[in-house]
Amino acid sequence: MTRLPLPAARSVFRDDEPVIQSRPLLPGATSPRFGDITDCWDFNDVVRRPANQDRASRRVWLHGLAPDWHLLGRELSMIWFNPRHPALLARGIHLRATPYDVNTVRLRMLYLRTLAAFGADQHLPDDITLWSDEDFHRYVDHHHTPGTTTQVEPITVIRALHRFRTVLACGGRETDPWPGQSTHDILNISRDAPLKTPVVKPETWFPLVRAAWTYIDTFGPDILKALDRWKAIQAGFHDGHIDEIHRRFATWLDEPASRVPVRPTQNEQWAVNWSLLNALLGRDPRKFNFFPTHTKSGRARRRTVEELAETGRVQVGLLPQLAEVERPDGTRGPWHESLQPQQLHFEALALRNACYCLVVALSIMRDSEIREISKGAVVEYFGTTAVKSTKEKLDPDLPTKHWWIVDQAARAIETVEQLSPHPELAFGSVPGYGPETLFDSGDALVDFIRRVNEFRHVTGLDEIPPQHVAPHMFRRTMAMLTRDFPGSEIAVGMQLKHVATRALANRTTAGYMAKSPAWAKHLDDAITERRFDRLKELFAADSRGEAIGFGPGADRMREAFAAVRQKAEELRVTGQAQRGDIRVEHSLLRRTRFSIRFGKINHCTMNDDDPSGAKCIEDAIVPEGHRGPLLDRCQPSRCANSILGPEHLPIWKAERASLNRLRADTSLPKNRRAHLDTQLHEVNLMIKKADQ
Secondary structure: OOOOOOOOOOOOOOOOEEEOOOOOOOOOOOOOEEEOOOOOOOOOOOOOOOOOOOOHHEEEEOOOHHHHHHHHHHHHHHHOOOOOOOOHHHOOOOOOOOOOOOHHHHHHHHHHHHHHHHHHHHHOOOOOOOHHHHHHHHHHHHHHHOOOOOOHHHHHHHEEEEHOOOOOOOOOOOOOOOOOOOHHHHHHOOOOOOOOOOOHHHHHHHHHHHHHHHHHHHHHHHHHHHHHHHHHHHOOOOOOHHHHHHHHHHHHHHHOOOEEEEEEEOOOOOOOOHHHHHHHHHOOOOOOOOOOOHHHHHHHHHHHHHHHHHHHOEEEOOOOOOEEEEEOOEEEOOOOOOOOOOHHHHHHHHHHHHEEEHHHOOOOOOHHHHOOOEEEEEEOOOOOOEEEEEEOOOOOOOEEEEOOOOOHHHHHHHHHHOOOOOEEEEEOOOOOOOOOOOHHHHHHHHHHHHHOOOOOOOOHHOOOOOOOOOHHHHHHHHHHEEEEEEOHHHHHHHHHHHHHHHHOOHHHHHHHHHOOOOHHHHHHHOOOOOHHHHHHHHHHHOOOOOOOEEEEEHHHHHHHHHHHHHHHHHHHOOOOOOOOOOOHHHHHHHHHOOEEEEEOEEEOOEEEEEOOOOOOOOOOOOOOOOOOHHHHHHHOOOOEEEOOOOOOHHHHHHHHHHHHHHHHHOOOOOHHHHHHHHHHHHHHHHHHHHHH
């Protein structure tokens, strides 16, 4: 008796079903169908593509898969694209409502193809449901690099065989290859491990940000002006009779303001730029040469122009004058040797890259958010300059968000808008490329650093040390730099868009703000120097007899200042120091190491090595390794370390007036009035220091 083959398993998805059902399609677009047995599902011009992704990110490849594997890949893709599909709900599979991005599904299909190739190489059954748990373990062990997350997505694909078994035509797997284990446990990745995103080192950060700003502020106006000049020249091209060009040439020769465009040669000489002169006279140099060397008339016109150039009526490039800079060899000159049309394209690219560099460095925006900035997006938001953009990550609704930015970042966005030929996006291509031409953000940073270092002998920019830099590293660095400012954790959390997840307890925000050893000494030195500058200002005011503060802390500070002046005078009397040299006092002041922390409503003089008398640490549990005051427990009216400065007094008096206004309300409940009285008493104690 001959056994007939079993009928092919049928999928729960219909062949005529569109693959994309859970997100809007672009106008006029048609989604691929589930039954399209093809090597590739192309979603370009079907669903929206983020500005920082290329067309390849919208293609889900299924090539090289056997029929059963091909069906499995299509089914998994349908599930991830449509997590609330009726067929899933009917079989008890309830997933998050948000569909996965095309790029995520594309990568998962890549891992499915890798899994199929592993099975063929290891001679495993063609039916993946017959693989053992050990087979999947070997696959992960073979591809996994310890300490990395490279196999997170492959494990997700493997586990989908069990999770979606009631939907898959092949029946899936009855068991999970790693029952009861999280992906982190499988890969031996600690959830408490420090964030691996590195910071941009200070020796790279400073020259890079300075170079970007110099390009925008100093070189940018010249580049934009030259682009406008070249655009106007091209708009004046004449394709008619040659007599018009002869007339223009004669007029140009007679005009006293006319200048012969020249360019540098290899032997440091100057030569006429015949191509640019062709364009100035109205002929496209790619189509016609008005100064050919093979004709008598062409050679004659050349001699006429060269004679004019010998009189000194020349101009280097498109502009008569460029901004001047100081160069490494001590000379001063224009920032570019010759801004010709041929170099204009490269400088436009460098300016675009500089704008991107400055915004990614100073805004804490993601690369995807920067690339979605549209023209005219710089606005005022709650009285502060901000930029509007689209937030994509973890937010399928693509909301418009506001990011507060500094004026330099706003200037960079407004500059790059003038470069972009894209009808909507600010960060697009540059003149000479099509509006839809993309660029890679990482490559833009690398290219900018390379160009700065290559031409710094002319531009005068500082050399940028070699270091791998990527957009997310700037976000991490700026978060780290802002961590020590009051309220920074809240502000950075809002900018990083993690604050809503777990308020201030979010691990990712804390990880981004974590200090880096590469910056430790620089930041410590910078804070110390700024603190010493403030201390010198107080010393100078005290030496002039001005009031520098009130309270016991101020008394100790005045005593320390008096001791410094007395010691300086002794050194001058004994001839060990020059008279009239204030550096003597400053040197002694630095050596006294007077402890002071400057604040908005008071200053703190607590000595870390001898914190006695500090009210903030009385009856407090001080965290292990902590040094300094506990700022959230500060009691300025009662602490012997507190200084009420003259600049603080108006704030306290305004607070007293505000409390008195509140107490004047006769309808206040007793407990509220008692609370206000307590506050008012503390404020009066603080103000009383100034009257003693």
